[in-house]
Amino acid sequence: MRVALATEAAPGRPNEDFVAVSADAAVLLDGAGTPAGSESGCSHGVAWFARTLGSSLLAAMTQKHETLPELLASEIKAVAGLHEDTCDLTHPGSPSATVVMLRRTDDALEWLVLADSGLVLDAGDTAAPMVICDDREAQVGARYRSAMDALDSGSPEHQAAHRDYVEALRAHRNRDGGFWVAATDPLAADQALTGTVPRESVRTAVLLSDGASRLVDRFHLATWRQALDLLDQEGPEALISRVRAAEYSDPTGSRWPRGKTFDDATVVTLSLP
Template structure:
């Protein structure tokens, strides 16, 4: 069994992703950043939030294999909220939040949980294509609101303002029925996560990708999911992130690939079981 990961912040910004692992568990979080000019209601910031929640999740996953991943996430959200509910406005719609991917390997099963738009790939014995698990509710909710932002050149003041408006609009749909769900302050969000398991002896490898890393496939279409897994197996997560950065640099104004951020934090984990 071998696990490797790499993470790289977008240029000029603190890294708002988190990646961590124990011998039998892995966690990846992608923090939801606060655009310039927007308020968050929290004095700690997104990097603090993902570090606190990621650490809590790893500890919870390792303590008791009989505790479901949903319960671990709910407990983690509750614990982190208690760390700053006396100093910060947790009712603010911009309170720090994150996507979540959790993976745990027991003697009999590989268990997974995915909340929001980070990606989990499972390379399963006897299948040509990997199993792809991604919660697409945020993308579906956001699609009607992207047009103004995507029509503008990335990096311009107009695009920055449109991106801020887009993010603030999506806050109205966050963690509510008919919208999308992320890990923030409400432990009930854990009940909305995608969960499942597969027999342990059928999973050859797994990849956990923040959307800054998965964009090589799902936004730039420069590789298939199978090719991304092959790249991770042969050359490792650093090479995948390098290819993402090369693509981003080649399209700084977003003309080829319209997107909210020209560069994004990118994190990739690759766990080879056999």
């Protein structure tokens, strides 16, 4: 298996994405940042949470034989145990993250997607690639984002509206009828999208945080086929470079309204023999 990956923090911020790959498994997490002025109840922070959960998930996928939801539930519980004595895990802003897991067996690829990071599976022929993304957060968020989207990104007013937007979403996090992320509740793992495909049917698998997939699904500057061709020809750094160019071209969000002018961007491409 040939692996190419790149990750880049949003300018001026720590990278809250995490990605790791072994011979037969890959995991990507995108930590949900806490806007300035909001509390989380945790002294460790989002980057710590994504890094800690992500590394334990990769180890579990390579050492244990449980299903991916079972592994995710177990590791969410284990990470919660690491800071339940020092942090308020009942706080609605406790660190959380999206999760993409991919595991290769002798004859299949097993996958799990929780929240809005993406997985693309490509057969390498004329068929459209299989794109998996859990859009429940976006569906909930559409109810609350109009005030934020009407303001110039980066302005004090936009920052305040973004904080209000994030705090409104917290009331729907890990709730029936809302959306689900990896945080403190192991039951969130049961809500993940999961599936299995024959190993021989996939030539390339791509895991992306939403800061990277926005080239396609928010900015609409490429189709998924064009994005896959770019990754094949120039690599993950080229895709992230195009995302950054688009972000810099629209600093106020007038063309593409968004909560974050810039976002952490992570891509890993797995070319399967």
